[in-house]
């Protein structure tokens with residue numbers, strides 16, 4: 514056996530909080546994709562250390578979606594030094610993504626949004642209506658109409674952003690660290706229905722938790738209901754992003770007879786933008 518690392522095609526989703534990556538080895542051809550590596554987006558040293566590990570594969574091609582120009586610049590410079598021979602394809606907006614849409618400015622729309630819609634439509638076999646809920650740094654609810662066309666979305670604050678803004682921009686609200694832990698696996702952070710916090714608190718911290726979690730879940734439900742006022746056919750709903758597993762149980766709470774949740778079971782696919790990159794990598798236009 515040679516000591517050379519195996520060759521791989523690598524996909525990277527460079528968000529505002531985290532940089533997520535996954536690869537597929539060239540050999541064997543039917544090798545499954547790797548686990549997702551999720552690293553801080555604002556600290557290139559963690560990335561550098563991770564990729565200097567001799568157990569990592571040797572990338573021959575990179576597909577990189579970015580909505581974070583500062584981190585992208587650091588990654589670009591790292592790639593120039595460490596992988597000068599690899600092919601690199603940057604996806605910086607929704608221009609040229611193979612998705613039916615009615616966006617007026619695809620060139621200014623986040624690449625991660627388009628890739629998530631691409632992957633969701635792939636799961637839904639091109640059928641609408643549907644909703645993609647990206648629970649990342651921002652909360653983004655995308656609208657797919659009955660024809661399977663992406664007509665746009667709604668952008669609001671994600672859980673950690675909202676918690677941090679409340680702490681930083683007020684005199685007395687404390688920091689809330691509930692949303693700082695990695696959330697890429699259901700076992701780590703899924704809230705069983707029995708532990709969903711009450712929608713009000715009798716002191717500051719539980720009141721903040723109530724407002725952030727239930728308020729965000731309420732925003733998601735409201736937006737999906739407004740995007741799809743016609744109850745038939747029922748829209749499919751896919752949740753993705755770092756807080757997807759946290760928010761999913763609040764959208765259908767069987768213990769609360771008053772909660773008017775989603776009309777369907779939401780599907781949680783935490784790494785939908787990477788799934789979109791994988792689809793794109795098999796598309797005829799690939800590098």
Ligand SMILES: Nc1ncnc2c1ncn2[C@@H]1O[C@H](COP(=O)(O)OP(=O)(O)O)[C@@H](O)[C@H]1O
Nearest residue numbers: 528529530531649650673692693694695754755
């Ligand atoms: N280790 C972590 N660092 C930052 N955010 C985290 C972490 N773990 C969970 N989160 C939550 O996930 C959200 C970021 O989700 P993610 O999908 O990774 O974001 P992005 O694609 O915007 O980088 C944060 O807003 C936060 O609420």
Ligand SMILES: CC(C)(COP(=O)(O)O)[C@@H](O)C(=O)NCCC(=O)O
Nearest residue numbers: 528529580621622623625649650651
């Ligand atoms: C909306 C976003 C901030 C979401 O980013 P994320 O939370 O995934 O890091 C990002 O897609 C973005 O900066 N978009 C550009 C503007 C737009 O999509 O309309």
